[in-house]
Amino acid sequence: MPFTYFRTVHFADTDAAGVVFFANYLAIVHEAYEEALAAAGVNLATFFADHGVVVPIAKSEADYRRPLACGDRLRVVVQPTLLSEHSYELHCELFRLGPPEKSAARIRTEHVCIASATRARTPLPPALAAWVRGG
């Protein structure tokens, strides 16, 4: 089931072109991902250290469809999919609330679980796998 996150565009997200800087779309999507994990009981401050893993992003793809201005209200939808026992992807979409609501960007990120100590690929901790599967 996709996770939904609401967010307002802040001044700090924008650049001198008057709209959200392209890299910040990715940061906004990451916030939604963090909120989805927190809602699934994954405590970001301790989970990775507790399990001796990190789950860096290996790839990102973004399709920027619409500029976003300071004060715009966003709805961000995050849908995880398992790719293997040690990796998953997130399909995210940002909508600018309306009326009418408009799709502002589609972003895909790919996440690979590795052991902190060896940096070798390692299976997802159960709580993380459960979130991805349930997603």
Add this chain to the structure above:
Amino acid sequence: MPFTYFRTVHFADTDAAGVVFFANYLAIVHEAYEEALAAAGVNLATFFADHGVVVPIAKSEADYRRPLACGDRLRVVVQPTLLSEHSYELHCELFRLGPPEKSAARIRTEHVCIASATRARTPLPPALAAWVRGG
């Protein structure tokens, strides 16, 4: 009356020391300020251009009291005070929600209204002055 804003600490706010980067406390406080203005009916995307003014921050002072980690829940309180017909200050405090709740930072910013065209000091537009006075 002070304005209250709730915010979760995101990964993008933190640095390699594991906690919120000092400059980002100021960005978080600015979000609270934007939300306070929006709640008072000031549309950030159009207000300044419509009135031919900008209100840059002339000074900031921050007292960082406590580190903040990813996932921490914050309460930010913003209290504006008029300094002159063309300037005001904000007294802001960030609290890390508990229990027990703890003060994490106190930040003061000073804002000066200037005409976009001439960059000369100019009186605050009425809606902005009303927000400051009512604050």
Add this chain to the structure above:
Amino acid sequence: MPFTYFRTVHFADTDAAGVVFFANYLAIVHEAYEEALAAAGVNLATFFADHGVVVPIAKSEADYRRPLACGDRLRVVVQPTLLSEHSYELHCELFRLGPPEKSAARIRTEHVCIASATRARTPLPPALAAWVRGG
């Protein structure tokens, strides 16, 4: 001819995982792009307003290959290619200086020139087209 930009990783680029936040790889590549334009005589503060155009990024793709820590020295290579009379792409690669030097990320961005007033696609201004072709 590709443009080369040197950059040190700063604390503000990193996150609590101790390495550069994935979205900031895109910001670093954008710096290299800005430097390449400046070196070609395109003044970023005035060029777009002077020509009545904006050139937003329509797509980005990033392949993150290696974590980057605070203090790491980077070499960023930017190679533009014309896609049509109103669009171009940049192929960028970030290298972490060694010895041995290692590829840390490959990033592709796609840029579309539109008229500021109408937001319709419009041919690249000559100075920008010249930079892309010469790139």
Add this chain to the structure above:
Amino acid sequence: MPFTYFRTVHFADTDAAGVVFFANYLAIVHEAYEEALAAAGVNLATFFADHGVVVPIAKSEADYRRPLACGDRLRVVVQPTLLSEHSYELHCELFRLGPPEKSAARIRTEHVCIASATRARTPLPPALAAWVRGG
């Protein structure tokens, strides 16, 4: 002896007002501080972990004097002063290169050395104290 750092203003530093976002002046000053430490032989990626200390910023004060636009060339001067055996301050000034060169901001930060394990105040490691004294 003060340390001097040169920096160009990037798009990512700016906001929708067209100039550098106020919090980013602090991030720019922090870059200069990092470069000063690196020049003094302090390796940022390992120094603090190696010595079991962190040196968070306890206070900052900024006097923003002039807006900075994308492409502006900056000269940042950093001058450290010892405050006690476990703390120091930095007096920083940002200049926008000219002609004529203009002061764009003055920023003061206060740094306190604490043990990572206990978070109690602890004397500065010798290499750091040497940098502050020599500064």
